[in-house]
Amino acid sequence: MAKTRRQKATEISGTFTDITQLISPDMSVYPGEPQPKFEPLYTMEKDKVNVTKLTLGSHTGTHIDAPRHFLPGGDGIDRVPLCNFIGIAAILDMSRTGGEITGADLDAYSALVRPGDILLLYTGASGRQFGTDFSYLEPSAAQWAVDRGIKCIGIDSPSVEKYGSKKALRTRNCCPYNIGIIENLNSNLKEFAGRRMFLVCLPLFLEGVDAAPSRAILFDMLQ
Numbered sequence: 001m002a003k004t005r006r007q008k009a010t011e012i013s014g015t016f017t018d019i020t021q022l023i024s025p026d027m028s029v030y031p032g033e034p035q036p037k038f039e040p041l042y043t044m045e046k047d048k049v050n051v052t053k054l055t056l057g058s059h060t061g062t063h064i065d066a067p068r069h070f071l072p073g074g075d076g077i078d079r080v081p082l083c084n085f086i087g088i089a090a091i092l093d094m095s096r097t098g099g100e101i102t103g104a105d106l107d108a109y110s111a112l113v114r115p116g117d118i119l120l121l122y123t124g125a126s127g128r129q130f131g132t133d134f135s136y137l138e139p140s141a142a143q144w145a146v147d148r149g150i151k152c153i154g155i156d157s158p159s160v161e162k163y164g165s166k167k168a169l170r171t172r173n174c175c176p177y178n179i180g181i182i183e184n185l186n187s188n189l190k191e192f193a194g195r196r197m198f199l200v201c202l203p204l205f206l207e208g209v210d211a212a213p214s215r216a217i218l219f220d221m222l223q
């Protein structure tokens with residue numbers, strides 16, 4: 001049986017906020033990826049039940065990337081350690097960096113972030129239709145996260161990397177350190193900027209797939 005890492009207990013309140021994007025046929029998707037499709041397979045009228053056939057890309061809406069997305073033969077989403085996506089999150093407002101997020105931008109939040117944290121970055125991309133000019137991490141920001149022992153980076157833009165980038169920031173900076181990646185969080189993140197909260201974000205359990213839509217919930221912490 002797989003061993004799971006035990007974390008120190010943290011008390012969380014019953015108050016929570018959903019920071020997941022709603023998946024719908026007309027939602028904004030990453031340029032070049034398919035719009036979600038919901039088609040009736042069985043209907044109440046004909047079959048006495050409703051069953052829907054879903055068609056969607058693995059990176060649709062709020063989702064977790066698996067190493068297989070960028071590493072040949074890398075682990076699929078069914079093998080990512082869930083402990084990277086459950087824990088205390090520092091929420092940072094990066095909406096005024098002008099696109100690229102650097103280590104120097106993250107430095108402004110040094111006092112808020114502790115080793116082992118999840119970083120959640122609000123960039124403002126979640127409030128807009130996606131183009132190709134969304135905010136992204138420069139390698140210095142990924143290195144900043146590595147140096148501080150960050151276990152996961154979540155962002156409200158469609159990718160942690162610049163559109164069309166061939167720098168493979170994840171391969172060089174995130175993957176060797178097993179840093180989890182969550183993309184496309186929703187704009188509710190904005191109201192919690194500057195706070196520490198408890199995140200639970202769990203991917204669909206899809207065998208060998210390179211990413212999976214995920215539900216992300218932020219809880220208030222009591223201590």
Ligand SMILES: [Zn+2]
Nearest residue numbers: 059065183211
């Ligand atoms: Zn992705």
